[in-house]
Amino acid sequence: MSTTLTLLFIGDIVGTPGMDAVAMFLPSIIKDHGVDCVIANGENAMDGKSISEAQLVRLRELGVQAITSGNHIWEKWHIHKLMGAEAMLLRPVNYPRENPGRGYITIDLGAKGKIGVLNVQGRTFMSPLDCPFKTADWAIQRMAEETRVILVDIHAEATAEKIAMGWHLDGRVSAVVGTHTHIQTADARILPGGTAYITDVGMTGPYDSVVGMRKDVALRRFIRQTPHKFEMASDDVHFSAVLIVVDALTGKAESITPLTYPEFSRNAGDNH
Ligand SMILES: [Fe+2]
Numbered sequence: 151m152s153t154t155l156t157l158l159f160i161g162d163i164v165g166t167p168g169m170d171a172v173a174m175f176l177p178s179i180i181k182d183h184g185v186d187c188v189i190a191n192g193e194n195a196m197d198g199k200s201i202s203e204a205q206l207v208r209l210r211e212l213g214v215q216a217i218t219s220g221n222h223i224w225e226k227w228h229i230h231k232l233m234g235a236e237a238m239l240l241r242p243v244n245y246p247r248e249n250p251g252r253g254y255i256t257i258d259l260g261a262k263g264k265i266g267v268l269n270v271q272g273r274t275f276m277s278p279l280d281c282p283f284k285t286a287d288w289a290i291q292r293m294a295e296e297t298r299v300i301l302v303d304i305h306a307e308a309t310a311e312k313i314a315m316g317w318h319l320d321g322r323v324s325a326v327v328g329t330h331t332h333i334q335t336a337d338a339r340i341l342p343g344g345t346a347y348i349t350d351v352g353m354t355g356p357y358d359s360v361v362g363m364r365k366d367v368a369l370r371r372f373i374r375q376t377p378h379k380f381e382m383a384s385d386d387v388h389f390s391a392v393l394i395v396v397d398a399l400t401g402k403a404e405s406i407t408p409l410t411y412p413e414f415s416r417n418a419g420d421n422h
Contacts, residue, residue: 164355272306298401352390
């Protein structure tokens with residue numbers, strides 16, 4: 151039995167372009183890197199807000215074993231039913247308990263062992279949910295009874311809050327990965343206690359946009375300071391993820407590698 155587990159976490163999948171990018175890149179990544187478990191943030195899959203049942207099924211067929219989410223998951227009414235019915239679809243654990251769904255799951259990988267996945271949301275510049283730090287402590291204590299391999303998706307607006315969560319959980323979980331801000335950060339590293347960390351995994355979706363939104367609409371919002379209907383962008387689609395190798399026995403991370411497909415061009419001549 152191999153003593154390492156290779157996990158792939160896909161950053162916020164935005165709309166049909168993001169779904170298509172997953173279908174295009176995921177099968178070869180799983181094969182090439184020997185990925186044991188795929189987790190994806192799907193809060194923006196349905197035209198930028200929430201996820202449909204058909205999209206959940208499609209992601210499952212592509213090999214995704216758990217879908218994390220965040221504040222935007224609630225913006226379609228059907229989600230209350232779907233969240234209650236699908237164990238692989240997580241919502242941040244620190245939402246009030248009256249909401250449907252659950253914030254963590256343990257995935258059984260057979261001979262490879264088990265992996266716990268926790269979804270938690272920040273409070274800075276966001277809704278005043280229960281304390282993400284204390285709630286994460288509570289959930290991790292429960293998951294640790296089953297496995298030492300635990301990945302945490304901290305869905306938050308503030309960089310500082312995500313970094314604080316990384317330090318708070320260092321040595322107690324295998325990975326803390328940030329989502330929500332949609333731009334991959336350059337700080338992927340292993341913290342001293344053995345926790346893989348990145349402030350934001352980045353968006354899997356259209357980058358000819360403002361974090362997935364059509365740029366002309368986003369600009370109207372910023373310049374006029376009034377609401378304008380959200381419209382999805384469609385061009386310059388990239389797949390963003392992190393590959394994390396974990397010691398299956400200790401739960402300590404051995405490496406974290408950010409992935410972006412296709413890579414962004416840094417030459418003016420190649421720009422769109
Ligand atoms: Fe998002």
